[in-house]
Amino acid sequence: MFFQLFCTYLKIGTFTLGGGYAMLPLIQREVVDRKGWIDEEEFLNMIALAQAAPGLIAVNSAIFIGWRVGGWRGVAGAVLGAVLPSFLIILAIAMVFSEWKELPAVEAVFKGIRPAVVALIAAPLVKMAKTATNHQSPLPLLWSLAAALLIWLGGVNPVWIILATIIGTTASVWLSAKLR
């Protein structure tokens, strides 16, 4: 089981560009459609859990599926398979990049890429804001704005913002239950 999960995740990890979310359809095809290790409904539950829990979505899903399919060995196989390709590729890049980045050609290319990266980070925000409000009150977006400003201008560590969200929401649910 270790080996099977390792190979499956190695394949998924090697051929998905663009991070965790891009992996999900591939995981579904391999794990649900081809191997039939878990069914569609459990897969959807898995996505919900992998997103709700902190950490990388790809890794979270590997842990869940590894555990359901093959226990501890399954977890080890799936996680190693998911992580190893990007680890090795980035390690190889890191080893040469410190020398390459002094080259004028590489520097020129990255001068063009840097603003593009900022745009790629910022652009999905429009869609995310739409999905998160989902025809309900857009008021919580003020909290998003406050969080962004606190980190950007205030230099607040995002950890505090996340803790404040968890504590604040829990307290307000508790309070509104009390008042009712």
Next chain:
Amino acid sequence: MIYFQLFISFFKIGLFGFGGGLAILSLIQMEVEQNGWMTQQEFVDIVAVSQVTPGPIGINCATYVGYTAAGFWGSVLATSAIILPSLIIMLTICKAYFWLNRRFHDNLYFSQTLRMLRFTVIGLIAAAALLLIKPTTFIDPVSWIIFAAVAFFTVLPQWLNGKINDRMVLGKMVNALSHPILLIILSGIAGYCIYME
């Protein structure tokens, strides 16, 4: 000492990294900058490399930062440290899966917190982008033109959604052009043509 610091930093990132890759960026940025492991420029470069190489952005960043800060073992340590909280939390969830599945959906504390965290994540991603708007990344007006063009092509398919047919040639072209990898490659080519003397 550097190993200990790397471990603590990336464990923290794994533990508080809600909302996946992009949301984790601002956490990584904060840790990396406070510890002086990377310059802002290097950070943007590695995000760019992450976008065009396979795998989760978090793993890519952990491996790269670990290597530049403390060599091979640094990269092993940072990558393990970012996974460790996931292992602890997800295995707990797996063991309690059937119990959780029953109460998960109708627990108000849980569902409301998750809902608010989605808005926090939007703020975190916005902060990650804002923190990168610096004279080192935006060196001249051309940078802003590249920024605007990439943002435009990324948002265009959503905006056109429903207005033109996906199966039409134009729809296909727009979808292909909005792919992050292609946009990065095109920006790189633009950079080479403009800045290379």
